[in-house]
Amino acid sequence: xxxxxxxxxxxxxxxxxxxxxxxxxxxxxxxxxDVTVTYPNGHTALKDATFNLHAGTICALVGINGSGKSTxxxxxxxxxxxxxxxxxxxxxxxxxxxxxxxxxxxxxxxDVDWNFPVLVEDVVMMGRYGHMGFLRRASQxxxxxxxxxxxxxxxxxxxxRQIGELSGGQKKRVFLARALAQESPIILLDEPFTGVDVxxxxxxIELLRDLRSAGHLxxxxxxxxxxxPDFCDQVVLVNxxxxxxxxxxxxxxxxxxxxxxxxxxxxxxxxxxALHNDDDxxxxxxxxxxxxALVFYGEVKVDVQDADEAETKDH
Amino acid sequence: xxxLLAPFEYNYMVKAMWVSGLVGGTxxxxxxxxxxxxxxxxxDALAHAIVPGVAGAYIIGIPFAAGAFFxxxxxxxxxxxVRQQTKLREDAVIGIVFTSFFALGLLMVSIYPTAVNVxxxxxxxxxxxxxxxxxxxxxxxxxxxxxxxLKRKDLMVTxxxxxxxxxxxxxxxxxxxxxxxxxxxxxxAALQTVGACLVIAMVVTPGATAYLxxxxxxxxxxxxxxxxxxTSIIGAYISxxxxxxxxGVIVTLQTLIFLAAFLLAPKHGMLAQRRLRVKAEVSAP
Numbered sequence: 001x002x003x004x005x006x007x008x009x010x011x012x013x014x015x016x017x018x019x020x021x022x023x024x025x026x027x028x029x030x031x032x033x034d035v036t037v038t039y040p041n042g043h044t045a046l047k048d049a050t051f052n053l054h055a056g057t058i059c060a061l062v063g064i065n066g067s068g069k070s071t072x073x074x075x076x077x078x079x080x081x082x083x084x085x086x087x088x089x090x091x092x093x094x095x096x097x098x099x100x101x102x103x104x105x106x107x108x109x110x111d112v113d114w115n116f117p118v119l120v121e122d123v124v125m126m127g128r129y130g131h132m133g134f135l136r137r138a139s140q141x142x143x144x145x146x147x148x149x150x151x152x153x154x155x156x157x158x159x160x161r162q163i164g165e166l167s168g169g170q171k172k173r174v175f176l177a178r179a180l181a182q183e184s185p186i187i188l189l190d191e192p193f194t195g196v197d198v199x200x201x202x203x204x205i206e207l208l209r210d211l212r213s214a215g216h217l218x219x220x221x222x223x224x225x226x227x228x229p230d231f232c233d234q235v236v237l238v239n240x241x242x243x244x245x246x247x248x249x250x251x252x253x254x255x256x257x258x259x260x261x262x263x264x265x266x267x268x269x270x271x272x273x274a275l276h277n278d279d280d281x282x283x284x285x286x287x288x289x290x291x292x293a294l295v296f297y298g299e300v301k302v303d304v305q306d307a308d309e310a311e312t313k314d315h
Numbered sequence: 316x317x318x319l320l321a322p323f324e325y326n327y328m329v330k331a332m333w334v335s336g337l338v339g340g341t342x343x344x345x346x347x348x349x350x351x352x353x354x355x356x357x358x359d360a361l362a363h364a365i366v367p368g369v370a371g372a373y374i375i376g377i378p379f380a381a382g383a384f385f386x387x388x389x390x391x392x393x394x395x396x397v398r399q400q401t402k403l404r405e406d407a408v409i410g411i412v413f414t415s416f417f418a419l420g421l422l423m424v425s426i427y428p429t430a431v432n433v434x435x436x437x438x439x440x441x442x443x444x445x446x447x448x449x450x451x452x453x454x455x456x457x458x459x460x461x462x463x464x465l466k467r468k469d470l471m472v473t474x475x476x477x478x479x480x481x482x483x484x485x486x487x488x489x490x491x492x493x494x495x496x497x498x499x500x501x502x503x504a505a506l507q508t509v510g511a512c513l514v515i516a517m518v519v520t521p522g523a524t525a526y527l528x529x530x531x532x533x534x535x536x537x538x539x540x541x542x543x544x545x546t547s548i549i550g551a552y553i554s555x556x557x558x559x560x561x562x563g564v565i566v567t568l569q570t571l572i573f574l575a576a577f578l579l580a581p582k583h584g585m586l587a588q589r590r591l592r593v594k595a596e597v598s599a600p
Contacts, residue, residue, distance in 0.1 A: 130483030
């Protein structure tokens, strides 16, 4: 079962012994190698995608709609089979990794039937199904873990509510609690910040950070570019292929983002003298795809003439 | 008093009651799942789609039930496949597949006149059911009910959130095929006893009624099966006094219960909703 050994893993594990309930036993990793996905209608959604992720990581998956983000998720979950290349999860094939409960999934709100007759605690209990026997009968341990998960996301008071009766932020937290109860070392989150209030966003980010320090591996598809540098240490940029992948500081740059979003983003550039009356020649660039804008300060050479013109127009 | 017990003195009545109870309960179990996915009319579709199977079975000389089951399964998988491959909505997919099958069936019957009366398929005959047929129905219903009971939670997760079902190691495709196979088998079993019309009601109404009464799936299943079985048994019993029309009585009972739930359900009923609205208006400034 433990396909890899190696110094990296043993060190991480030792550190983890101390941390409490989130402890990850099996050093998680995702290896996507040369993955090409073509749908039955002939559309190639993803071509030669390659990246690697390891334990203790929050990785943002960033790209425009139709860039292949969800196809990548589907490939990691085994919903689509690549026609070329392969996906390995903790050194295992996708199917056997799923059988061992290594991956949890937090769906996009649009993908959930909110009229389904289930209560909040029923949904969280579904996270435990993979740990139960053939008949899926909950043990006391399962019930305790559900209670702990609900408590961690602050939803204990709502446990008897039907899921459709919750606010956008509460709905997200329920599915996050399900992933916690599932105790999988790898968690995939699909647009966790869409339709969510600021408080919930902060709660989610804090929780993800806790899980990271416990050795979990999280892959977060998000439109919320502004929050990416706040909590993601890795970024994978996609546009029909993986444009760039690596540490946030290296990958999440203005030029890379412009490549990934080519003209799709709202793009504000506030420059030099249009902004202030001094010799500071840096400019402010605002890129936004969603609620929170991403701001670059001073990475672009200021075109003084343009700024002058802007100033003249203003007067 | 003695008159009320009269139906129990007739062997065929007792048989009719418990066979329809079992069939009604099993169909109600299936209805709970179908209703949640917007597939309620699939029962309708399957009930009509088996006609070419019956006609074909007659032509090549195999048991009708086998032909019916095969055609039903083919139709169910056909619908599922078309749904997967296209962006068409469920109702269009169901409509296309079931009309094609039904038309093919009518065509086959008109070209090779059979001894099978299409009327008897549509209406069924619970009171005249032979012991042999009854046994067949009971076996199908009991096996289906057992499998459904064991797999009810896996099926629920699959219907609720397929992606999550995969992450806990389930195979959603296999589970769906299992579900539709059982649906086809039960439709065939129910057709022999209660006829196509009633099958349609039996795989829709109990689940829809239970949906109005609870927000928990396990309870919904129990209520649905309870309603399905009870209305079937009581319906068969009452039909003794009304002289025939068993299917009609069962469906009427189910409709009455649905109406009661529609009006009086504690949370989702019409009156409760109105009370809530009034309350909201009062508390709003």
